[in-house]
Amino acid sequence: MNTSITSIKLVLLGEAAVGKSSVVLRFVSNDFAENKEPTIGAAFLTQRVTINEHTVKFEIWDTAGQERFASLAPMYYRNAQAALVVYDVTKPQSFIKARHWVKELHEQASKDIIIALVGNKIDMLQEDGERKVAREEGEKLAEENGLLFFETSAKTGENVNNVFLGIGEKIPLKNAEEQNNANNERESNNQRVDLNAANNGASANSGCSC
Amino acid sequence: MARQLFTPPITNPRFDPNQSIRESYKNTTSSMQFQPTLHEDQSGDEKSNCDVDEKSACSETPDNNKSPTLTKQEIDDALNGVSNLPPELSRLIDIFIDDLKQPKYVRPLSVLQLSSLFQSFYIKFDKASFQHVSSMTNNGSCNTNGSPSSFLTAKETLSSGLSGIFARSRSSSGNSIMRPRRSSSLFSNESTSNSNNVTQMLSPEEIKRQLRINELNNMRIEKYMEFCERDVFKKILIVGTSVSSPNKLKNFKTHQLQTFKVGNLFRNSTEFTEYNKLLNDKILCLSKLSIMNKINLIKFLSLNKGIDPEPKFEEVKEILFEFTYHSISPCEKIKALLKLHEIMTYSQEMSNDDYLSLLIYYIITIVPRDIFLNAEFIRLFRYKKKLVETESFALTNLEAALVFVEGLTKNDFSNEMQDKLTESEGKILESSISSKVPLPSNTGVMHKTNGNGSGIMGEIVTPTIQRPDVTRSNSYDGFRTVFDSSLKNIIGKIRSYTPPHPNAVGGNTVHNNNSNNNNNSNNLNIPRSSSQLSIELVNRDTLEMSIDGSRSTSSSSRSSASLERGNREFTGDLTVGANASVNGIEKKEIQKSWKKYKDCKFEDLTICELRDLFEIYQKMMQ
Secondary structure, three states, X not given: OOOOEXXXXXXXXXXXXXOHHHHHHHHHOHHHHHHOXXXXXXXXXXXXXXXXXXXXXXXXXXXXXXXXXXXXXXXXXXXXXXXXXXXXXXXXXXXHHHHHHHHHHHHHOOOOOEEEEEEEOHHHHHXXXXXXXXXXXXHHHXXXXXXXXXXXXXXXXXXXXXXXXXXXXXXXXXXXXHHHHHOOXXXXXXXXXXXXXXXXXXXXXXXXXX | OOOOOOOOOOOOOOOOHHHHOOOEOOOOOOOOEOOOOOOEOOOOOEOOOOOHHHHHHHOOOOHHHOOOOOOHHHHHHHHHOOOOOOHHHHXXXXXXXXXXXXXXXXXXXXXXXXXXXXXXXXXHHHHHHHHHHHHHHHHHHOOOOOOOOHHHHHHHHHHHHHHHHHOOOOOEOOXXXXXXXXXXXXXXXXXXXXXXXXXXXXXXXXXXXXXXHHHHHHHHHHHHHHHHHHHHHHHHHHHOOOOOOOOOOOOOOHHHHHOOOHHHHHOOOHHHHHHHHHHHHHHHHHHHHHHOOOOOHHHHOOOOOOOOOHHHHHHHHHHHHHHXXXXXXXXXXXXXXXXXXXXXXXXXXXXXXXXXXXXXXHHHHHOOOOHHHHHXXXXXXXXXXXXXXXXXXXXXXXXXXXXXXXXXXXXXXXHHHHHHOOHHHHHHOOOOHHHHOOOOHHHHHHHXXXXXXXXXXXXXXXXXXXOOOOOOEOOOHHHHHHHOOOHHHHHXXXXXXXXXXHHHOOOOOOEOOHHHHHHHHHOOOOOOOOOHHHHHHHHHHHHHHHHOHHHHHHHHHHHHHHHHHHHHHHHHHHHHOOOOOOOHHHHHHHHHHHHOOOOOOHHHOOHHHHHHHHHHHHHHHO
């Protein structure tokens, strides 16, 4: 039985105040706050999830969303195996920014990085908030770029966990493990998933998985 | 007791609920299942892998997925006794430092090359620590009279075998699960063969006990690695970074021994020091502008949204000074950085939107000197296996803050502020530092773009040197083995020509390993290239040349430079050490014939000239 634990570096991208940190806090807190490893605020969090036979440890790196810090993002998403591009469904500007992040990730991040597009704050739609980004727009962007797509509410927790499960399922864990077994003496860094080396058997699963 | 189980996402036909479901993430309506897997907090306390009611689900997870339960008392007992390195491990550090001090490199090592040497040493030390701890454990449990009964022998062998399996799982930053396993063929101290061929099953208690021992051993090794970093740099602080007087201790005042100038390690990499100097100037300039109210940092960094930097100011200042001035080893510095993160985090909800702005604010207002070099020092000299997760994140944040500051120009501020700038301030803020002083490309990549590699430190493409435990040759043999590849190789090799040790004239190989490095102190105090570093570099050049013919131009120009340099060195070696029969005329001839190609490009050489070069080489060999 495979009981390996695979670390996945996941980076959060999105405009300031779209709820990046809240999504992650919702993901890592909930019932298992007692299991949380030491963190640096909400800027760095870890959470383990068991998916099929694998245990995936998400190392979640938050980034500063302000425009002035945008040029620093490559330092954060370097070597990331997964990225969450978050926008606010009530702020069209944030969706435009999300498009930019997706483009940049495709151009500069690891070749096979798994990207999930997340439209957050859907709870606001039931609280007199007006939807400014149609679900179809998000789905279309995801489909065009081979992204996972979810609409979430960090406030209520709706769909938040599915985001991470979806990412975890797309990570080529088996290949990573084989790599590790093949080279026992490699450093722990190298034990992480190398998306470039691994042949991701899972085809791009665009569109909504929920 | 069965719980309600879910199989998200339901659209995935491959999803097998029997395999994936461990425990409900939320007891009520959560649509996915998370396993609250074992986590180990910093105190070493363990959490149960699953609750009692989940036995059926947990049975799929064998015990080796979790660490043995260690009490705090056990951990304290095991680690309290470890306050210094054992002498045999400490000796490795002495040898390493002595080796570094040997005048054996053609050129002073750049900081990237130095970093590579350190990383190789850390790996070696890590392995040595593992062996040491394993042997200690085995000795502790062995019958010391050397003639145990056959039964005990069998038990012990099995135990060793178990150790061979489980002891290879090593803890990482307190996390015992995510470690690469070690090869038993490399580290097993005892033969696993048994004359009686007895295979006795181990009881669960024995397995558990062994796991606990291994876990404690892992912690000891972690501790040793910390001590290793500490002691290496303390020793460097004492002996200095100069090659000239390797065995002489300078007379330091007490305070000097407490302050390690990381800049000393970078002095052969001027781009780093220049970059650092300019960044110091820029930070100081911004600080003055802030003090004089020419710029409002709070507003500029958007810190006026409920975050007040003042309450923590003194505390942060103290830690930043600790980080830059009062800590020595990379390990100590990263700890200071983590502490900085900890106290800056006012609440668990602070996101990086706020955090980065706050960090930049503190850097500009506190003005810690050489903060860039300190950050790079960690990046280069912290054991890369440890520079992961929170450590890596903390360092990345600091680097991001520094990149932001170095990129600030007067155009980032209001016109009103720009008008207030003095000439010198305007000059400092005229452009980004990276546009003036490009850092070495490897580091530049690390800063500016994304790499595809898998390692964090591994991104720095320094020469990977597998050094000390293999023999080093001072003889010509190394040349002979590679000589037949091509004449191109020769030109590359000339740079790393290794003059024979006086005692090795005649082609005898001198195996020069770490244990006899002290012999080198008797060597000639002239630049030499007997190190594997040089060989490695040359091999790389050779490889480049053979793989890509287009590189030959640059390689040949490098070779020309090498020829010149090598000429100088070779002459010295000939004169002093090796070939007493070579008279002055011959030397001049060699120099003359050699020099005549110094301005040639490789692709311009004719066959005759190449033959001529070959003959020069043969003369050298004689």
